Amino acid sequence: MARMKFLCDADRCIECNACVTACKNANEVPWGINRRRVITINDGKPGERSISMACMHCTDPPCKAVCPVDCFYQTDDGVVLHSKDLCIGCGYCFYACPFGAPQYPRTSNFGSRGKMDKCTYCSGGPEADLSTAEFIKYGANRLAQGKLPLCAEMCSTKALLAGDGEIIVQIYKERVVKRGYGSGAWGWKTAYNETIAT
Amino acid sequence: MLSRFPFILVAACALSLLLFTAPSLLAQPRSPTPPVGGPVSADQLLQQLPQIRGRVAIPVPRASVLIQPRGRSWRVFHEATLPWIGGIAIIGMLVVLAVFYLWRGRLRVRSGFSGVAILRFAAFERFVHWLTAVSFVILALTGLNITFGKWVLLPLMGNQAFSALTIWGKYAHNFFAWPFMLGVILIFIIWIKDNLPNKVDANWLRKGGGLLGGGDPPAERFNAGQKIIFWAAVLGGVVLSLSGLTLLFPFSVAAIDGMQTADLVHAVLAQLMIAVFLAHIYIGTLGMEGAFDAMGTGEVDLNWAKQHHDLWLEEEQAKAKSPDLGSRAAPAG
Ligand code: HEM
Ligand code: SF4
Ligand code: SF4
Numbered sequence: 001m002a003r004m005k006f007l008c009d010a011d012r013c014i015e016c017n018a019c020v021t022a023c024k025n026a027n028e029v030p031w032g033i034n035r036r037r038v039i040t041i042n043d044g045k046p047g048e049r050s051i052s053m054a055c056m057h058c059t060d061p062p063c064k065a066v067c068p069v070d071c072f073y074q075t076d077d078g079v080v081l082h083s084k085d086l087c088i089g090c091g092y093c094f095y096a097c098p099f100g101a102p103q104y105p106r107t108s109n110f111g112s113r114g115k116m117d118k119c120t121y122c123s124g125g126p127e128a129d130l131s132t133a134e135f136i137k138y139g140a141n142r143l144a145q146g147k148l149p150l151c152a153e154m155c156s157t158k159a160l161l162a163g164d165g166e167i168i169v170q171i172y173k174e175r176v177v178k179r180g181y182g183s184g185a186w187g188w189k190t191a192y193n194e195t196i197a198t
Numbered sequence: 199m200l201s202r203f204p205f206i207l208v209a210a211c212a213l214s215l216l217l218f219t220a221p222s223l224l225a226q227p228r229s230p231t232p233p234v235g236g237p238v239s240a241d242q243l244l245q246q247l248p249q250i251r252g253r254v255a256i257p258v259p260r261a262s263v264l265i266q267p268r269g270r271s272w273r274v275f276h277e278a279t280l281p282w283i284g285g286i287a288i289i290g291m292l293v294v295l296a297v298f299y300l301w302r303g304r305l306r307v308r309s310g311f312s313g314v315a316i317l318r319f320a321a322f323e324r325f326v327h328w329l330t331a332v333s334f335v336i337l338a339l340t341g342l343n344i345t346f347g348k349w350v351l352l353p354l355m356g357n358q359a360f361s362a363l364t365i366w367g368k369y370a371h372n373f374f375a376w377p378f379m380l381g382v383i384l385i386f387i388i389w390i391k392d393n394l395p396n397k398v399d400a401n402w403l404r405k406g407g408g409l410l411g412g413g414d415p416p417a418e419r420f421n422a423g424q425k426i427i428f429w430a431a432v433l434g435g436v437v438l439s440l441s442g443l444t445l446l447f448p449f450s451v452a453a454i455d456g457m458q459t460a461d462l463v464h465a466v467l468a469q470l471m472i473a474v475f476l477a478h479i480y481i482g483t484l485g486m487e488g489a490f491d492a493m494g495t496g497e498v499d500l501n502w503a504k505q506h507h508d509l510w511l512e513e514e515q516a517k518a519k520s521p522d523l524g525s526r527a528a529p530a531g
């Protein structure tokens with residue numbers, strides 16, 4: 001079984017936001033919900049880098065641990081999914097998530113934030129694979145069709161890599177050797193407790 | 199003449215091309231050009247600051263946080279530290295109360311009931327007490343369900359039923375917060391004058407309130423133990439309200455670290471307060487004969503008052519005799 005991961009090569013990302021657009025389109029994500037976003041650090045200064053970030057599908061995920069109704073599960077591929085039928089919109093997963101991945105339909109929310117939504121690694125949710133119910137609640141299930149997440153597939157510079165962790169690390173390492181530098185795999189230490197020697 | 203001009207141009211171009219590209223062609227293999235500003239990495243940034251922030255196109259400030267490893271610490275707090283603190287405080291208090299009950303039994307009115315009643319709490323005071331108490335109990339149960347429900351109730355009820363219960367619990371928690379806050383404010387206003395610490399309290403505390411034996415020390419309207427409960431309700435209530443409101447309106451006054459801290463404060467304080475108020479509930483019901491009437495009917499037996507609040511009783515009796523009271527009741531001027 002593959003262990004699916006994301007890796008963003010910050011030395012390639014040009015902040016074109018194609019991944020964000022691809023995600024919104026593939027999953028028909030409602031307005032106001034951002035499953036993926038691109039953040040630029042040191043904006044306009046030396047050392048400027050852009051990183052595309054979504055759910056990292058962590059090892060031993062903090063969101064899953066803190067959920068008061070225990071509505072998360074991790075698939076055999078390492079993808080972290082949840083049930084919108086069980087979610088109570090408490091927002092605890094956002095407090096625990098190191099990457100700001102969980103999103104809520106209501107932001108100022110006296111009663112509830114509504115059902116949490118986040119990146120599914122383009123692999124739907126607990127409903128039957130490729131069913132309409134699944135699409136409406138969770139978006140596309142490209143993994144069930146044998147495809148990778150659309151954000152990485154559409155990345156114009158191939159900065160954003162998705163796939164089996166070992167393979168994408170290999171691709172990244174080769175790049176670093178060829179070009180002679182690399183800013184590392186962003187978030188990998190926090191998400192997978194893993195660092196990549198570059 | 200004119201026909202030779204293009205040739206010179208081409209030759210010049212070729213020469214300049216050679217001049218400019220030759221060095222790079224000679225320098226094979228190419229050495230990498232490091233990016234402007236040198237290497238940047240997450241590890242290096244996280245050594246300087248607790249979180250990595252940047253600029254994001256989304257007009258939501260919290261979306262600009264790239265990595266906040268503190269989420270992992272908050273998880274450890276919420277899944278390990280908090281349940282231990284809360285569990286030890288609450289179960290510990292229940293054990294202490296059970297042991298106390300087995301040792302001392304119910305604290306009796308020593309000279310028996312006199313049959314004469316005296317008003318201790320007026321209707322409005324009782325209303326304020328129960329407004330706060332009922333909302334506190336609902337907030338406590340629904341709050342504890344958020345912390346402990348998935349270990350206690352979920353295995354018994356199954357996912358669907360537990361989720362349905364918890365979402366209703368959450369609505370109850372959100373709405374009962376308001377009567378609770380009102381109650382805390384009113385409690386402060388109506389009882390502050392009787393709850394300022396003084397010398398009588400020092401003596402009462404020194405004697406352990408008579409709880410461990412050795413007779414009941416003198417007390418005014420509220421003894422030192424009750425004053426502690428008053429201040430726990432007021433100060434604890436205020437901090438619970440402020441942290442609770444922060445949680446209720448997420449990200450309106452706090453960023454991600456502030457939200458985590460608000461939950462930490464709210465959850466720990468709530469569970470400690472639950473432990474303290476279990477003792478209050480015990481002594482007001484099972485633990486002491488005649489005590490519940492004070493908040494039930496509002497009237498207590500004269501002998502109960504003599505035993506537990508002698509100084510207050512003297513004062514009340516003096517007031518009842520004094521002509522002062524009559525003149526106060528009479529229409530002024
Ligand atoms: C005074 C006004 C209060 C407000 C505005 C308030 C608000 C909140 C909010 C918004 C939450 C987050 C839970 C969620 O959204 O699902 C919460 C959690 C909680 N509250 Fe309150 N609350 C208040 C009073 C109390 C009181 C009096 C208690 C108990 C005595 C209490 C105990 C708890 C507990 C135990 C939690 C769970 C904390 C956790 O597991 O992280 N709250 N409260
Ligand atoms: S990135 Fe956030 S939401 Fe995704 S698995 Fe990790 S903690 Fe959960
Ligand atoms: S918002 Fe939903 S998924 Fe997130 S912790 Fe709360 S109940 Fe669980």
